[in-house]
Amino acid sequence: MFSLEGITNSIQNWLYQTFEPWFALTMECLIVILLAISLFAILGLVLVLMERKVAAHIQIRLGPNRVGPGGMFQTVADTIKLLMKEGLTPDAADKFLFNLAPFVVMIVAMLLLAPIAFAKGFQIWDINIGVLFISAVSSLSVIGILMAGWASNNKYSLLGAMRSGAQIVSYELSAGLSVLSIVVLTGSLRLSDIIASQENGWWLLKGHIPVIISFVIFLIAVTAETNRAPFDMAEAESELTAGFHTEYSGMRFALFFLAEYINIFIVCAIGATLFLGGWMPFHIGHWDGFNHIMDFIPSSIWFMGKTFFLIFLIMWFRWTFPRLRIDQLLELEWKYLLPISLFNLVLVTVMAIMGWHF
Amino acid sequence: MNASAVIFYLISAFMLVTGILAVTTRKIFRSAIWLLFSLVGIAALYFWMQVEFIAAVQIVVYVGGIVVLIIFSIFLTQQSGVEMKKPNPKRNFFAALAVLFGLAFIYRLISEYGFMETPAQPFQASVSDIGTQMLSTGDQGYILPFEAVSMLLLGAMVGCIVIAMKNKTGDPGIAEPDAAKLMIHTDFSSKTTEKDN
Amino acid sequence: MFLKEYISDVYRGVSSLLKGMRKTGYYFFHPKEIVTEQYPDNRATLHLSERFRGEVIMLHDENNEHACTGCTACELACPNGTIKIITKFDISPEGKKKKAIDTFIYHLELCTMCNLCIEACPTNAIKMAQNFEHSVYDRSKLTKKLNHEGSKIREGVE
Known part of the structure; x- marks a missing residue:
């Protein structure tokens, strides 16, 4: 059976047998960096195309269909165009911070990739505080946005950055609380433990209604945290031209754009890990025969399938729902999501203590 | 010098440089950003020491919370983009004096006591242990400080709401425009009635 | 009383959003509904509405x-x-x-x-x-x- 674990183990063994330990470690680091960067590039291309195609089909259109079969190479062409473009820096901008901001956003997205388990035994860093690490590091991305907004020396950018800051800081709360409900059920912050706890069924299925509520809240909160419509206050094309990246052009704009899609992928991967069992195949209780059949599908395909299902859901939100005003946005968080998720957390805790879940 | 020590010195140098930049730059927003990098450096140091929980809390509290708060308040000040004027030489002199004094003090402490190599293994504190300790009522428990801090935060929150709340009655600052509006309205209505008559 | 209103608010909001998602989801899974005319390619069979004014x-x-x-x-x-x-x-x-x-x-x-x-x-x-x-x-x-x-x-x- 195909498995990524075998490949990584054999590579590691070969490296440590043929080279000195420090050289092997360096080589491993280089391989991981290479993989992460190529994953970023491929994800950027695939997700942008997917977004455009999904948007088109939801709006009864065809979407890009000129470059390559079915428009497959449209995003490649767009990327080449962006690479060729001149990256302008406004005269009155704070040049250092202006140029630094896209990289801060990008580096934060890369850091978030570390604890995600892509397949069985295929994880960069199985840190013991996985979930907390993710929520901590994802709060850094707001810094990059604030930096970009302020350094552009443009009132649209500044307004967009302020809105984005308020939005991310407040939606982090309910995202954290909904993640916490799974942590309460599992009793561990480590992502591999959380996945292992779903061996006899995904939390979404065996956690009754409270987990479904926290799943919905998680989806809403991460949509807001990634600054996507219907919560795209930070960009708000109709009001702020493009929000915090109004002044960016060329490759630096592309980095912001890429980081947005990478963040979508990461939050969906986390959602898939917490609620849908990550790479864990679809198992039902003790039906060993059924579980065994499900194990024949490689774990990486399970993980990618679940993640892309969640990405599709988020895209579906974007192209269906009307946008919120900034006050409605904050009202939704503070008057609806936060009280509901606090109450829900109490329910989940009671459930976990009494052992009512399957 | 092994790789671990190299990483330690790199992180320390990063923290020191960004810390110095934070106090010497004359743009207030840049100062906040350098402070942020310095705090991230501290978190990196915690990661280096393999106390991941503390590192994550450092990022959540200081970087995600306090620095964002500072940046927000900078956004709300006037002339946040203007370079501040140079401090006068007298102040520079005393600042340098204070720094020298601090350095001498720390040097004296270190030279007297030195860094002792502890024979103990690096401690392993799992997150659940931290949680249990935090809420335990036993001998080593932290339930009392925990509750005291939560009461303090609740008090702060209520205070914020009270300050931010619009006082509808008895506040002259709010009541006056309302009264003015009312007067304009009555004035307008009386005029129309006159015309009707 | 307040709680009842709150819950019915949430219920109404969620159900109306789901209704919208049902519609767009229907469109997504039914490519026959697509109205795009691939103009220069379908010049021979191009269909214009009756009241189109050229x-x-x-x-x-x-x-x-x-x-x-x-x-x-x-x-x-x-x-x-x-x-x-x-x-x-x-x-x-x-x-x-x-x-x-x-x-x-x-x-x-x-x-x-x-x-x-x-x-x-x-x-x-x-x-x-x-x-x-x-x-x-x-x-x-x-x-x-x-x-x-x-x-x-x-x-x-x-």
Whole structure:
């Protein structure tokens, strides 16, 4: 059976047998960096195309269909165009911070990739505080946005950055609380433990209604945290031209754009890990025969399938729902999501203590 | 010098440089950003020491919370983009004096006591242990400080709401425009009635 | 009481959002609903709606006769001076002078396809056609003469 674990183990063994330990470690680091960067590039291309195609089909259109079969190479062409473009820096901008901001956003997205388990035994860093690490590091991305907004020396950018800051800081709360409900059920912050706890069924299925509520809240909160419509206050094309990246052009704009899609992928991967069992195949209780059949599908395909299902859901939100005003946005968080998720957390805790879940 | 020590010195140098930049730059927003990098450096140091929980809390509290708060308040000040004027030489002199004094003090402490190599293994504190300790009522428990801090935060929150709340009655600052509006309205209505008559 | 209102608020919000998602989801999974016309490729089978307005034309029958009396009602109705009618006087066989059009000038570059001229015409001499491929290399080609060469007014049209 195909498995990524075998490949990584054999590579590691070969490296440590043929080279000195420090050289092997360096080589491993280089391989991981290479993989992460190529994953970023491929994800950027695939997700942008997917977004455009999904948007088109939801709006009864065809979407890009000129470059390559079915428009497959449209995003490649767009990327080449962006690479060729001149990256302008406004005269009155704070040049250092202006140029630094896209990289801060990008580096934060890369850091978030570390604890995600892509397949069985295929994880960069199985840190013991996985979930907390993710929520901590994802709060850094707001810094990059604030930096970009302020350094552009443009009132649209500044307004967009302020809105984005308020939005991310407040939606982090309910995202954290909904993640916490799974942590309460599992009793561990480590992502591999959380996945292992779903061996006899995904939390979404065996956690009754409270987990479904926290799943919905998680989806809403991460949509807001990634600054996507219907919560795209930070960009708000109709009001702020493009929000915090109004002044960016060329490759630096592309980095912001890429980081947005990478963040979508990461939050969906986390959602898939917490609620849908990550790479864990679809198992039902003790039906060993059924579980065994499900194990024949490689774990990486399970993980990618679940993640892309969640990405599709988020895209579906974007192209269906009307946008919120900034006050409605904050009202939704503070008057609806936060009280509901606090109450829900109490329910989940009671459930976990009494052992009512399957 | 092994790789671990190299990483330690790199992180320390990063923290020191960004810390110095934070106090010497004359743009207030840049100062906040350098402070942020310095705090991230501290978190990196915690990661280096393999106390991941503390590192994550450092990022959540200081970087995600306090620095964002500072940046927000900078956004709300006037002339946040203007370079501040140079401090006068007298102040520079005393600042340098204070720094020298601090350095001498720390040097004296270190030279007297030195860094002792502890024979103990690096401690392993799992997150659940931290949680249990935090809420335990036993001998080593932290339930009392925990509750005291939560009461303090609740008090702060209520205070914020009270300050931010619009006082509808008895506040002259709010009541006056309302009264003015009312007067304009009555004035307008009386005029129309006159015309009707 | 407050709680009841709160819960019903949440319920109504969620159910209306789900209704919207059902509609868009239906569209997503039914590609037959797609309305996009792949224009240059499907020129032969291009379907235009009945009321699509592309340009003003003058109707001529097989005898090269039209119904325009030269009353200039269309010229007066046009809000932006698209139509200019040059009239002449025909001599009828009885020796009577009769007003008729010499040239019906139509400035396509000024026309907004508002349909007011067609509504103003008392004899239904002009109508809107559906041809929309008007691009030319020279702007002067957009000024058109609508009555054909040698055409005349149909018998019995006053």
